[in-house]
Amino acid sequence: MQFKKIATATIATAGILAMLGACGSGSQGVTDTKKDKGLDVIGTNVKYDPNHLVNEGKPITIDYWTWSDKGVDPVYQLSEDYHKIYPNVTIKIKKQTWDDYWTKLPLQLKGKNGPAVFNIHNSYDSLIRPYAADYDIDQAQLEADYPSSAAHEDANGKVKYIDSVINTGNIYYNKTMWKEAGLTDADIPTTWDQFIDVAKKLTKFDGDKMTQAGFNFNGAYSAIYQGLNYQKGTLLFKDDGKQANYDNDTTKENMQFLKDMYEKDKIGSVNFGNDYSESFGQGQTAMVYAWGWLEGTMKDKYPNVDYGVFATPTFSTDTPFAYDRYNGESTPGVNKNQSKEQQAVAQDFVKYLLANDDYIRQAVKGLNSFPAKANLQNDADILKSPVMKAIQPRVSRLIWPGATPATVESSGKVAFEDATQNGKSIDEAVAEGQKAMDKDMKGSDFVSAESKYEFFSEHK
Amino acid sequence: MKNKDVSARTGRSLLSRIFTLRNMAVTFLVVYFAIFLAYPIYKAFAGSLHNWNPLNETYDWVGFENYKDILTDKLFWTSMGNTAVFLGWSTVFRVVIGLGLALLLSSRLVYAKDTLRGLFYMPTITPLVAVSFVWLWMFDPQFGMIDKVTGLNINWLHDSKWAMPAVIIMTIWKDFGYATVLYLAGLMNLPRDVYEAAEIDGANSVQIFFRITLPLLKSTTLFIVITSMISYLQAYVQFLVMTEGGPGTSTYTISYLIFDQAFNKNNFGVASAQAVVLFIFTAILTLIMFKISGDTEGLA
Numbered sequence: 001m002q003f004k005k006i007a008t009a010t011i012a013t014a015g016i017l018a019m020l021g022a023c024g025s026g027s028q029g030v031t032d033t034k035k036d037k038g039l040d041v042i043g044t045n046v047k048y049d050p051n052h053l054v055n056e057g058k059p060i061t062i063d064y065w066t067w068s069d070k071g072v073d074p075v076y077q078l079s080e081d082y083h084k085i086y087p088n089v090t091i092k093i094k095k096q097t098w099d100d101y102w103t104k105l106p107l108q109l110k111g112k113n114g115p116a117v118f119n120i121h122n123s124y125d126s127l128i129r130p131y132a133a134d135y136d137i138d139q140a141q142l143e144a145d146y147p148s149s150a151a152h153e154d155a156n157g158k159v160k161y162i163d164s165v166i167n168t169g170n171i172y173y174n175k176t177m178w179k180e181a182g183l184t185d186a187d188i189p190t191t192w193d194q195f196i197d198v199a200k201k202l203t204k205f206d207g208d209k210m211t212q213a214g215f216n217f218n219g220a221y222s223a224i225y226q227g228l229n230y231q232k233g234t235l236l237f238k239d240d241g242k243q244a245n246y247d248n249d250t251t252k253e254n255m256q257f258l259k260d261m262y263e264k265d266k267i268g269s270v271n272f273g274n275d276y277s278e279s280f281g282q283g284q285t286a287m288v289y290a291w292g293w294l295e296g297t298m299k300d301k302y303p304n305v306d307y308g309v310f311a312t313p314t315f316s317t318d319t320p321f322a323y324d325r326y327n328g329e330s331t332p333g334v335n336k337n338q339s340k341e342q343q344a345v346a347q348d349f350v351k352y353l354l355a356n357d358d359y360i361r362q363a364v365k366g367l368n369s370f371p372a373k374a375n376l377q378n379d380a381d382i383l384k385s386p387v388m389k390a391i392q393p394r395v396s397r398l399i400w401p402g403a404t405p406a407t408v409e410s411s412g413k414v415a416f417e418d419a420t421q422n423g424k425s426i427d428e429a430v431a432e433g434q435k436a437m438d439k440d441m442k443g444s445d446f447v448s449a450e451s452k453y454e455f456f457s458e459h460k
Numbered sequence: 461m462k463n464k465d466v467s468a469r470t471g472r473s474l475l476s477r478i479f480t481l482r483n484m485a486v487t488f489l490v491v492y493f494a495i496f497l498a499y500p501i502y503k504a505f506a507g508s509l510h511n512w513n514p515l516n517e518t519y520d521w522v523g524f525e526n527y528k529d530i531l532t533d534k535l536f537w538t539s540m541g542n543t544a545v546f547l548g549w550s551t552v553f554r555v556v557i558g559l560g561l562a563l564l565l566s567s568r569l570v571y572a573k574d575t576l577r578g579l580f581y582m583p584t585i586t587p588l589v590a591v592s593f594v595w596l597w598m599f600d601p602q603f604g605m606i607d608k609v610t611g612l613n614i615n616w617l618h619d620s621k622w623a624m625p626a627v628i629i630m631t632i633w634k635d636f637g638y639a640t641v642l643y644l645a646g647l648m649n650l651p652r653d654v655y656e657a658a659e660i661d662g663a664n665s666v667q668i669f670f671r672i673t674l675p676l677l678k679s680t681t682l683f684i685v686i687t688s689m690i691s692y693l694q695a696y697v698q699f700l701v702m703t704e705g706g707p708g709t710s711t712y713t714i715s716y717l718i719f720d721q722a723f724n725k726n727n728f729g730v731a732s733a734q735a736v737v738l739f740i741f742t743a744i745l746t747l748i749m750f751k752i753s754g755d756t757e758g759l760a
Contacts, residue, residue, distance in 0.1 A: 102515075103515075106515045106516065107515075110517070126516055127515045127516055127726075130516060130517075209613065218618075270615070270618065271601055271615040271618065271619070272601070272602065273602060274600065274601070274615070274617070274618050279602070282602075282603070284602060405725075406724055406725060407725065410724065413706075414706070414708050414709055417706050417707040417708040418707075418708040418709075421618065421619065421620055421707040421708065422620045422707060422708040422710060424708075436535075439529075439533075440725055440727075443511060
């Protein structure tokens with residue numbers, strides 16, 4: 001009886017230990033001994049030769065954290081491809097919700113057990129920068145492949161992440177409404193005056209009540225005003241790059257211009273379609289200004305709407321200082337607090353991604369964004385998409401202001417609502433907006449990247 | 461051997477004296493409150509004296525600078541004003557509707573009382589986020605139910621005149637059931653003999669309500685008012701979902717402002733200072749309520 005009890009306890013203990021061992025082991029797995037993979041070197045300027053051993057062929061598991069799903073974040077697929085080349089390397093992907101991600105990631109990166117590789121959104125630059133390692137890639141090669149990477153260089157000429165794909169605003173229009181109004185492709189406007197004329201034809205009323213908006217930017221003011229200011233050559237930040245440049249004549253002119261669209265030209269209304277994208281999807285609005293993500297929303301939520309895309313108009317036919325602002329989706333970061341072995345694998349994986357056109361192609365598809373990689377910017381397959389076609393001719397004249405603090409958008413939104421809905425004068429609303437931005441940016445270590453723009457010297 | 465037995469017995473009794481159920485329960489409660497109540501309050505107060513962003517480890521001493529900033533900030537006072545309006549109307553309607561329905565349900569005029577009680581209480585137990593989203597759609601001027609049913613043409617949540625009333629309407633709808641249930645419990649416990657005596661004395665129903673029912677329900681009313689005030693001072697979820705503080709800053713409340721400072725702007729120092737002011741304000745308001753009612757024992 002006693003023997004039976006001891007035997008049972010021993011077997012149970014051994015079983016539990018075996019299970020725990022299986023869960024906790026980081027060194028189990030396949031050993032890779034084949035250095036020559038028989039694969040070609042990939043890449044144009046940043047080159048990646050897959051014919052080597054990673055982690056000396058010893059089994060290793062690294063974590064990758066992301067907030068995106070498979071099909072959106074290209075790292076899912078590329079990590080599987082990487083594992084096929086290096087069977088000793090397992091990249092374990094952990095997905096968190098957006099809010100959880102930005103709370104947990106910085107805390108995790110502080111310690112030694114944070115993920116070796118992690119997805120980045122540049123708006124959270126200040127949170128992750130202290131824990132991200134410099135890319136172990138030649139900067140000149142990187143810039144030759146990814147021209148926008150120069151904007152991400154720090155004072156030492158190093159980068160911790162760059163743009164994989166970029167995006168900007170375009171005008172989306174409902175093709176059915178366009179036809180109903182008797183408009184054709186020849187009516188696609190290139191200037192704002194032409195745009196307002198077209199929008200008037202697309203606006204419908206039932207008595208005094210608007211039933212269809214020609215143009216709707218409700219909820220999109222902050223995105224649109226920044227582009228309009230750039231079109232007129234006015235920067236978003238002052239000369240020191242640290243203070244917002246909001247209270248100026250250009251902002252006031254543009255706010256009046258947008259207000260007039262609703263109040264004078266009556267092509268839309270602050271009371272018609274509170275969310276521009278939803279209103280467009282519901283078939284209440286003929287044209288909206290939106291970034292590339294709208295394609296995904298339309299595909300998922302409103303697949304029956306027949307729509308087209310054209311480039312955002314400008315104030316004249318002359319080439320503007322910049323057509324609009326752009327922002328990029330970032331390449332992954334490498335955790336500098338991880339062990340040397342983990343960091344070495346992470347750096348190798350990042351180089352594999354950056355040299356690999358498939359990574360960018362998948363990002364283009366998943367994120368509906370334009371390739372930041374130079375050799376793909378004229379790619380016929382990519383340019384089949386109407387959004388890519390609309391962005392391509394403007395790409396060299398798009399400016400990145402840096403990972404701007406949230407207040408630039410949120411205080412701008414408040415100022416516009418104060419001027420259009422709360423009865424404040426434009427002067428008063430803009431002055432208060434500037435005050436709020438100054439207050440929120442006090443003590444921030446943000447420095448604008450506007451000075452790195454190729455045509456920076458042309459600004460007002 | 462005998463001594464060994466005695467010491468073993470003494471040891472056991474000492475241990476059993478220390479590890480009693482009472483001591484363990486008290487220790488658990490003390491530790492629980494120390495970790496989840498005292499420490500966060502201390503941390504918020506300490507944080508209010510610093511330029512604090514825990515996400516990038518900024519923690520620089522600034523003294524009372526954050527307090528100076530918020531007390532001279534127009535938005536802080538706008539938010540306090542909005543909070544007072546929200547709190548006042550929501551509390552008054554919660555009490556009035558709650559009491560009215562409780563009286564109706566306790567009268568002989570209404571059938572299916574259990575069903576109605578359940579129906580009235582349902583919004584209270586529905587998650588606030590879900591309710592806020594439903595009302596967000598209901599208030600939409602193009603496809604929302606409210607304008608369609610009433611024939612009005614109001615952009616409820618995007619018009620600064622109507623945004624706050626719209627959120628108040630939603631909050632009252634969600635919360636009146638709680639007051640109804642508490643008042644029903646209060647009404648059931650009122651002494652019958654007082655009513656019988658009043659009827660014998662010839663008191664009419666209005667006199668009975670104002671002279672007997674309402675005074676006897678004083679402690680219930682006080683409880684509802686104080687708990688409502690505390691929860692409405694902390695309200696931000698409905699504002700986050702329905703208005704994001706807008707249009708402009710017309711529906712910023714103090715708790716939404718704290719949320720915005722901490723989680724949108726990562727300015728935990730200023731947010732903590734605002735939270736400390738809110739804490740003091742809540743305490744003062746509660747004390748005033750006790751003083752006004754003169755019934756501090758009613759809640760004990």
